[in-house]
Amino acid sequence: MKCPYFSINQRLGIFAIILGIIALLAKDPTKASFVRVDPNRLILESHSTSKFIEPLDLAEKLIAGNEYFTIVDLRNPNEYEKGTVPNAINLSAKDLLNGELQRNEKIILLSDDDTKSLNAWLALKSLDYRNVMILKGGYKGWVEQVLFPSIPADLAEKEKDKFEKIKQISLHFGGSPRLISGGQAIEMQTVGVQQPAMQAPKPNVASPKPSVQGKPKREGC
Amino acid sequence: MIAPFYKFGFFGEEFSLIIAFIIGIGFGFFLERAGFGSARKLASQFYFYDMTVFKVMFTAIITAMFGVFFLGVFGILDINLIYFTPTYVVPQIVGGFILGFGFIVGGYCPGTSVVSTSVGRIDGFIFLVGVFLGIFIYGEIYPLISNFATSTAMGKQTLYGFLHIPYGVAVFFVTLMAVGGFAGASRLEKVFQKKLFGGEK
Structure with a gap:
């Protein structure tokens, strides 16, 4: 089909501008909701104990350093500053649901008590976060069983x-x-070791995700 | 199914490599068809008499932009899960200059040198050897420059986030920029062809 008025380049340009104008009027796709959760699965998972990770198991994983996961400390920033699990990031419940974490990330939650973690776990699961676990006993469990x-x-x-x-x-x-x-x-027993390192790890400014463990993700070009 | 498929766990790492291979072949094919297997074509970009590189790249950019935006609007793609290379302003500017310098001297950028090698050009092959040598040297000296390489970190950046404007507005202005750039590039081509070749090329 030959258009007598415009060259093919001009027509493509006009088409692009029309798409641009539609984009101007369209809703923001970053705010779209993609949640499609199966309630049956959620109920089953919420009753299972496999979502808990024992402090010693987490400690072993941290030492091995060959797994990629994000540890999220849900306690308030004051408590976080006083001491936390190595590489844990501090997020409030609000930040947690604001898309700070990625859905396919392996996430380990910890808090003062397991109820708070369980609430966060349920919220994340209902947003289709795939791999969320809870540190059994929270920070107290870590202190008592690991430190x-x-x-x-x-x-x-x-x-x-x-x-x-x-x-x-x-x-x-x-x-x-x-x-x-x-x-x-x-x-x-102190065997040449001073007081336990109870300070929170320094926030790593260079990297937006200080919690990256071991093998980095293969992504990008 | 919602994209990105890999992020939603529809396939694993091995299969994602196969997908990457297929997409890579497609990318290479269209680069070749656009004439980017030839160093002359690529270098002419810097002398303004043939702006094909600019046009093809800008077309790719706005096609991808529309694709991502509208797939997001229609609920097929979760934009928040797309991987972004983190921004490190100063190191990336320096890196850009080094790449540009290599581009103008060697006549290729890394992708096009692969294209040119695969269609049997010797200069492309030698360039590719240089690319791997560069990667090797960078890897070896990385411990010395790692502080610099990770300085001025800004994390995940988007144009609309940086400028605090709605996403759709950013899409609209990039479109205007592209269309304006196209028209400008075509005029520039004509002017420089006349200047360099007396209007015959």
Whole structure:
């Protein structure tokens, strides 16, 4: 079809401008909602315990450093400043739902208590975030099980290996395992380690995601 | 299904590499068809008598822009999940100058050198060897320049976010810019062809 008035370039230009004008009037696609959640799946998942991760398991993953996940500390900034899990970022419940996190990210939530984390978990799940877990016991659990684990003083030979591992993990994070005998702490093990590193990690200005662990995502050109 | 498929977990990393390969072949094919396998064609851009590079690239940009915007409007693509290369202002300006310098000296940019090699041009192949040498050297000296390479970080940036204007308005102005750029480039071509070749080319 030959158009007597405009060349093909001119017609394409006009077409582009028309699309531009439509875009001017269209709604903002970044604010569109894409949530399509299956309520049955959500109910099933909310009853399962597999969404919890034990503090020691998280500690092992952090040491191994070969998994990519984002740890989100939901407590208030004051508590976060005092101490948190290594590489955790501090987000309020509001930030959490503002698209700070990506849907396919592996997310681990922690808080003072599991109820707050569970609420956040449910909110994220209902927004179709795929892989959300909760640190069992929150920051308290981390302190009790990773930083200052209680280790029985009178150990059977069989159990020694297990507790040696816990001790090593604790020391790795700058904690100090406590030896317990008959329910009483008898000694504070410090083995050349000073007070545990209780400060929050410095916010990394250079990188928008300080929580990136291990293998970086293969993306971009 | 909602795009981006990879982000929504419709396929894994291995399959995404196959998709990338297919898209790459398509990209290379159209670069070749636009004449970008030839260093003469590419370099003529810098002497303003043949603005094909500018036109093809700007066409690609606004086509992609319309695609992303309208797929988002129609609820097929979740724009918030698209990966952005983070912005590092000063290092990227320096990088741009280095790339531009290499472009004008060698006659290719990295993508077009691959295109030119695959159609059998020796200069393209030598350029490609240089590209890999450069990548190797960059990797080796990275520890020394990593502070600079990650300075002036601005994270994920968009034109509309940076200028605090609605997305649609940004799309409209980029369209005007592209159409204006096209008209301007065509005029520039005519002027410089006349100047350099006396109106015959």
